[in-house]
Amino acid sequence: MSKLVKLKKGFDIKLVGKAEKKIVDFLPVQTFAIKPTDFIGMQRPKVVVNEGDIVKAGAPLLFDKAMDQVLYVSPVSGEIVEIKRGEKRKLLEIKILADKEISFExxxxxxxxxxxxxxxxxxxxxxxxxxxxxxxxxxxxxxxxxxxxxxxxxxxxxxxxxxxxxxxxxxxxxxxxxxxxxxxxxxxxxxxxxxxxxxxxxxxxxxxxxxxxxxxxxxxxxxxxxxxxxxxxxxxxxxxxxxxxxxxxxxxxxxxxxxxEGIYDASKIIAITGSEAKITAYTKTYLGACVDKFVAGNLVKEHTRVISGNVLTGEKINKDGYLGYYHNQITLIPEGDYYEFLGWMKPTASKLSYHRALGLLSFLTPNKEFVLDSNVRGEERAFVQTGVFESVTPMDILPVYLLKAILAEDYDEMEELGIYELVEEDLALCEFVDVSKHPVQEILRKGIDLIQYS
Amino acid sequence: MKFLRELLDKQKPLFHKGGKLENLYYLFEAGETFMFSPNHTNGIKGAQVKDAIDLKRMMITVVVAMIPCLLFGMYNTGHQHFLAVGETAGLWEDFGPKMLLGLQLVLPIVIVAYAAGGLVEAAFAVIRKHPINEGFLVTGMLIPLVVPASLPLWQVALATIFAVVIAKEVFGGTGMNILNVAMTARAFLYFAYPAQISGDQVWTYLGDKAPVDGFSGATALAVAYNAGVDGEQVSTALASHNSVLGDGLFSFVNLFVGWIPGSIGETSTLMALIGAAILIGTGVASWKIIVSGFAGAYLMGLIMNAFAVNEYMAMGPEYHLVMGGLAFGVVFMATDPVSASQTETGKWIYGLLIGVLTVIIRVTNPAYPEGIMLAVLLMNVFAPLIDFYVVKANKKRRLQRATV
Structure with a gap:
């Protein structure tokens, strides 16, 4: 029985820089990386390759000792050039220098x-x-x-x-x-x-x-x-x-x-988007691609934030960073590290807002595409305004009560308020519209971790 | 702008950790963020762009919504004075002097309320090490609007300090409070200094002049209540009130527009409705609370009619909406998002009960001619209970779904 579900609540963030429907060839990407940090819940990653090893696409790179039958494999064939670790030897990236011609396991x-x-x-x-x-x-x-x-x-x-x-x-x-x-x-x-x-x-x-x-x-x-x-x-x-x-x-x-076909094919078409990209289009690459070739020479301004993924749930990466495992787009937006004189009361039609409070005029142009930068647009405060999160969450869930339960580490309350149904992306809009600028997604993940590992 | 920015950047290290004035960091920060929106950027993970709104803008919207009430209140303060001392009878006669007198009386109250509230807020920010909350922008404006213009300034200051400390800061500041701060200030005055904020003598500023013979300073609510006691029809009593000053001072239209004695900002239902239009149009206040608040008062008025044993109970329910501070209270006090019900279903119930309770207190209680103050405070206390049941229903739906 197929279903038709009509949802009313929510909000479309319309931005400048939509990808044109054409495939553009950039210079070939040289390195690819698997980032264990992309896999939420990975507990004890164990690397099975060494720097200098030659691997084929589909050859195992690592596994999680907590679930050792699942192999995390190389998206391309080539040479393992770096196994990057951070503090306390935390595994950050396994970088592969790709062959010109990909060969498959x-x-x-x-x-x-x-x-x-x-x-x-x-x-x-x-x-x-x-x-x-x-x-x-x-x-x-x-x-x-x-x-x-x-x-x-x-x-x-x-x-x-x-x-x-x-x-x-x-x-x-x-x-x-x-x-x-x-x-x-x-x-x-x-x-x-x-x-x-x-x-x-x-x-x-x-x-x-x-x-x-x-x-x-x-x-x-x-x-x-x-x-x-x-x-x-x-x-x-x-x-x-x-x-x-x-x-x-x-x-x-x-x-x-x-x-x-009997192969692990990690090739994917990704979208290069955002107001700061000269060329906004699709391109063909592989999972975990280094974004330097898509970014270099393609920026309107140098002072740009490169996001692996979209602006709501994505991750800021360096200009030579790597595409996240689950991401199919990169978004280039201006960095917002500037002061704005009386920015909190100046009328503005150029900044997008879900709200209509004094001077926020974007609601007059619902179809306009906006250029948004990474500025927080205010400071973090206690929860004051009510009813807003509910109006962008098309689920029978009370996000503010859930978030407060998480902050109070009240396990029963979290369960009863529906934490099992949510992951970060489901409340990402709440984080966007929040008057009090809470890190909603971070709080939610903290709650999920509490429940999962309790 | 650039000069200002450079000045701030130069002073900044003084207030940072290790600087000479590090204790005053949050004061500096408040000043800085007032002038310049900060240059903070979003973190590595999570939403990379944010909505243009912040709490400062939300709060200033409420302040702007109160400006019609404030301006009207100033003029009306002067108007009532000139009327009472018999100098003018016409509404727009002596516009300048009336406005000037209103300004002279009201502006000091506003300044004192802001100064007292701001000082407390700043002191707590420094001691408790938290940012200065924008909430007091609204509180500082609300308090002057709900007191009579004749109130001594030291009482304004005392009430503001009491309310900000006891109703807000002890709970942790804006967002954590249970009671509406401005209503708490008014309740404090009402119970601590009843002589200056109740009765028939305080609502019209007389100065050192004598009122005309036969003048009565009673409010419409008092007139209506006394009519109920005396068995006189309320509308007749209102119509003939203060006839020495002119005809129909308490006519329905006058009550609605607000040319009546009372607290500075609450007399005009019309101005409160303009404020409501701003608040609802900008989405800052809940239209559900406002609509259900008026509906509750009207419904309770009708119920009173049905069981009328005196003339006050028999009064047309529409009078309840325009007398006293109901409109102002419902629009500006009841809708305070922190002390109101926070669930959408809860807001209907919360607003409705505020309207209902206001009328019950007005009509049946001989001690309190006005009911909105206590109704709002009472419902502030009960709002978490309403929410508790609304949230419980949400949880129950989830549980039932699991067993299906």
Missing amino acids: SFQKYSEQELKSLSKQDALAQLTKGGVWPQFIQRPFGIVANPSDSPKAIFVSGFDTHPLAPDLSFTLKGMERFFQAGIDVLKKLTTGIVHLNVNADSEGSSVFSKIQGAQINSFSGPHPAGNVGVQIHHLNPVSKGEIAWTISPFGVVQVGKLFL
Whole structure:
């Protein structure tokens, strides 16, 4: 039974610098990196390669001693040039200098017919060894899923409503066959339903139109309608003791390629976006790419913040930093480290606000695209304004009460107020609209950690 | 601007850790952030861009919404004086002198309230090492508007200090308080110095002049209450009140527009409604509280009608909306987001009960002619309880879902 869910609450942050729908070739990226810090919940990473080793794409680089059957593999073939550690020898990055021509580790190949009769055990073995497993995320907690669990359902969000997010119907064009194979594999992993959620507001991606074996649900409304957590809340919410898995469409395609072609293919199309980029377009690269080639010479101003991911949930990286494991875009925005004379009372139509308080005029131009910089626009204060978080969170959840429960470290209250249903991205809009400038996502993760490790 | 910025940057090290004046850091910071929005940028993880709003802008919006009440209050203060001493009868006659007198009386109260509140706020910021809260921008304006113009200035200062300390700072500052700060100040005055803030003598400033013969300084609420006791129809009593000064001083229109004696900013329902329009239009205050507050008072007025045993109870419920400080209280006091109910369902209940309680206190209680003050404070105390049940219902929905 497919469902249509209409969401009203939320807010679209419209920014300058949307990627044009064309593929642009930048200079070839030389180094790629896997950052263990991208994998939330990774406890004791153990590296299995040494600097100087030559690896193929799909060769294991590390694993988590807490879940040792899952291998984290190299996105490209080449030489391990650096294993970067931080304080207390914390593993930060494993850098690979890529070959000009990528060679692949080979895994078991299946035809579409053979996939139908694939057993769950064989599927799991190939998924965990073949490097695609970290694409499976467990709810609650938003951590890499545990292959020995049996999720009640698997959810795939087929669209991304984040600011300047890539259009998945563009980035996944031509991948229908792999996507279908991926869905077929997902079906082996759950006794429940595989949900594929598509955007009711757009034409709908041709990639998904003929997919079989998944329940296709449509969601309409502003951001965060595309967040898989919001979708789960309306389809089959996760309560205490339950487990659901999520996987991105890119992950599904990777799964499909692993089984149909027998390779770990980490190639992806990413979007170069943001007001400070001269060229805003899509480009083809591999997971974990160094962004220097996309950034160098492509900046309007040098004083720019490079974000791996989008402006709501992304991470600031250096100009020669690496694309996050789960990220499909980089966003370039101006740094906001400047003072502004009477900035708190000056009328402004050029700064975006969800609010309409005195002098905030952006509500008059709802379709305008804004240039936003990284300035905090105020100082942190106690919670004062009420009702705002609720109005951008299309879930039956009271974010302020939950955040206060986390700050008070009240475990029962956190559970009862629905912390199992949330990860950072679901409350990212609250962080944006917050009058009192709380680090909402950080607080939420602190609460999730408390619950998870208690 | 650049000169100012350079000046600040030069002084900054003095206030930082290790500097000579490091104890006064938060004072410096308050001044600095007042002039310049800070240059802070968002962290490495999390939202990389932020909404243009901050608490300062939100608070200043409320202050701006009060300006119509303030200006009207100033003029009305002068107008009531000239009327009472028999110098002018016309509304717009002697505009200048009236405004000037109002200014002379009201401005010192505003300054004293801001100064007293600001000092306490600054002292706590320095001692407790927290930033100066913008909340007092609003409190400092609210307090002058809910006291009579004849109030001694030292009482204004004392009440402000009491309220800021006891109602706010002991709980940890703006955002942590349970009671509305300005209402606490007024309640303090009401119980500590009733002679200066209740009765018939304080609402019109007379100065050293004698009022005309037959003048009564009673407020509309007092007139209505006494009519109830005497068994006189309230509307007749209001219409004939102070007829020595002119006809229909307490007519419905006058009550609505606010040409009546009372506290400085609360007499005009019209100005409060303009304020409400600003607050609702900017989304700063909850329209649910405002609407349900008026609705509660009207409904309770109707219920009083149904069970009327005296003339006050039989009074048309629309009079309750324009007499006394109900409109001002509902628009500016009840909507304080910190002391009000914080859940959306709770706001309906909270506002409604404020309206209901106000009318009950007015009509049935001989000691308190006005009910909004106590109604707001009472509901401040009960707001967490309302929220408790609203939140509990949310939790229950989640639990039930799990067992289905």
